[in-house]
Amino acid sequence: MSSVTKRPAFLSRALRALVIGAALSSPACALAQTQAPAQKPRPAAPQVSAIKPQPPAAAKVGEDVVAHVGGTDITAGQLRAYVEALGAREQAAIAKEPGLLNQAVRQMLSERVVLQEALAKKWDQEPKVAAQLERLRERAVVELYLQSVSVPPTGYPGEEEMQKAYDANRSAFVVPRQFQLGHIFVQAPKDADRATEDKAKKTLEEIQRKLKSGADFAAVARTESEGKDGGELGWLSEGQIRPEIRQRAMGLAKGGVSEPIQLDDGWHIVKLLDTKPSYTRPLAEAREQLAQQMRAERASMLRRAYVAELVKRNPPVVNEIALSNLLDGVRK
Template sequence: MSIDIARTAIFVSMVAAGALVATPMVGAQTPSQTSAAPAQFKPKPAPVAPAVRAQSGASAKPAEEVVAHLGSTEITARELRAYIDALGPREQAAFAKEPALFGQLVRAILGERLVLDEALAKKWDQSPSVAAQLQQTRDRALVELYLQSVSAPPAGYPSDEELQKTYDGNRSLFVVPRQFQVGHIFIAAPKDADRVAEEKAKRKLEEVQRKLKTAGADFAAIARAETDAKDNGELGWISEGQIRPEIRTQVMGLGKGAVSEPIRLDDGWHLVKLLDTKASYTRSLAEAREPLAQQMRMERSNLLRRAYVAELLKQHPPVINEIALSNLLDGALKH
C-alpha cells in the first residue's frame, strides 16, 4: 500500500487497515526460562557438510514447470516453493495475503541471478579479497543453520498450560489501542513557500471548506475532485498512536461524521473527517495464540542456543593471549 505525501504528514508510521498493533513481547519468565539447560543436554558434533557440486548431464532430470525466465535464466515452480518454504511464518503470511508479492519475488530472484552470472563471468569470486569474504559468509551461514537445528524447541512446545500462564502474566501487552477510521483532504502549502503560493493554497482551502459546509456535502467526492484522491480520501483504520499529535487532538474531539477545522502543519493544510471509532480492547488468548506461541518458541530457541554454545565452550575452553589481544586493540585504535 503506497502512502502519499499528505498521509505521511499525518502518521508517524502506517500499517495495513485493521492490523493488530499489540505485538506480544513476552517479558515474564516462562517455565522454559526459569531453569537452566537440562543436564543431559550435550552438544552434538557438527556434521561434515557434503561438497556442493553442479548438476551434470549424466542423469536425466525430470521436466519441471518453468515459472519465469529471462534469457537462459529460469526459475522453476519447485525452486520457488523451496525459497518460500525457507521463509519465516510472518513472510509466508504476507505472501498468502498479497499474491502480487510473488511477481516481485520472481523479478528479484531473476535480477540476482543476472548479477550472479555477470560476476561469475568476470571471475569476480576468484579475487582473493572476495573469496575470503565468501568463505566467511558461508561459514556464518553454516553455523547459523546448524545452531537452528540443535536449538529447535520440542514439537509440543508451548503447551496450552504454558501459553495460558504467559498470556496471564503479560495481559497488558495484548491491549489493542483505540482506532479511528478517517477521511482526509490535504492542500499542499509548505511553510517555506512564497507568498503567492501561500495565498493560492488559502483560496483553495476556503473553496473546499465552502463545499464541505453545503447541505448533503459528499466528503469523498470533494476529496477526489480537489486532491485527486483515488481512495476517496479514506485512510482506513488507524490506531491513535499512529496519528500525528496535532491531528490526533482534533480527531479525538470529533463526533462521528464530523469534519475538523483546518489543521496547519509544515507541509500544508489538513481536513480530517471521523468516519467511525473502535474502542480499545484486550485481545483474547484465542486471538493472540499463534503470535504468542511463535514468540515463546523463539525465546526458547534462543535459550537453547546460548546453552549449547556455553556447553561447547565449557568442554573446549578457549585460550586467549590477552597481551597480544591488547596490543592488537591498541594498534587498531591508533589508526
C-alpha cells in the first residue's frame, strides 16, 4: 500500500543560508576540502564539553537568537556548531533539504532542557556518573584524534584513481529495471473472519466492475482502495516490489492492469504506468558516491596504519596471571 511522505516546512532564508553554510564549511562534509596530509600527526583533540556537561554558554551580544528554552537562548552560532558536529550524512541531508533543520533545532532544544535539569540536580557530579563521563570523554578524544590523523591527502582521489576504481567495480553502479505502478489494495488478511472476507470480496467485485467498464484507475483507487491516494506508488526498482506483484507487473504492457493478486494481507491490483530499463550509471553520475567511498576506505586504511605504528613503538604488555585472576573473579 502506498504512503505519502509529508515534507517538513521550509524555514526562512536566513536559516537556509545558515545550515547550508555550516554543512558546506564542515571538514567532515566537504570531501574535496583542503586538509593537512594524514602522514603528519596532529595535536590531540581538545576535551569535548558535550561529554562532560557544562552550563550552556551565554549568547554573544548581537547574535541572532534562533530559539529559546528554559531561560536559555539558542543562537545562530550555537546552532551552526551543533550542525557541524553532526555526521557527514546528516549534514548532507540537511543541506539538500533545509526543512530538516527544524528537526535539528527541536532536538537541540530537548537536549538543552534535559541538560539544564541534570546540572541543576548536580547529577553529573555523582561518583559513578562522573567516572562514566570520564570514560566517554577519553573515548571521544581518542576517536576525534584518530579522525584528525587519518584524513586522506588533499585531492584524493584523483581522476586516474577514480577511473580505475570505477572500471574495477562497474557492476556496483548498475541500476536495476524500474517500474512505475498504480496500486489498488483491498485489505483482507487470510486469517480474517467470514464477514470481513465477504465484505472484501464485494469491494473487489465492485472495483473490477468499474475498471472493466472503463473507469479511471486512479479515481477508483481514491474511492475504493485502502490507500485513498490515487494508488500512485512512484518509481520502484525490481527489488522493492514483492515477488508475486513483480511477476505480474513484468507481464503487463504499458497501461495494462493486472487481475487481482491475493497475498497474505489482502487483494492487490496493479497498473503498469511506465518502465525504465536497467542501466549502468556513468562515472560522471557516480562520481560523488565513488569519491566518498574511496575517501572513507583510505581514511580507514590510514587509521589502521597509524594505530599499528603507535603500538609498534609502544608494545603493550599484559599480565596474563592478573588477567586470569580477574576473569575468575568475574565468573564467580
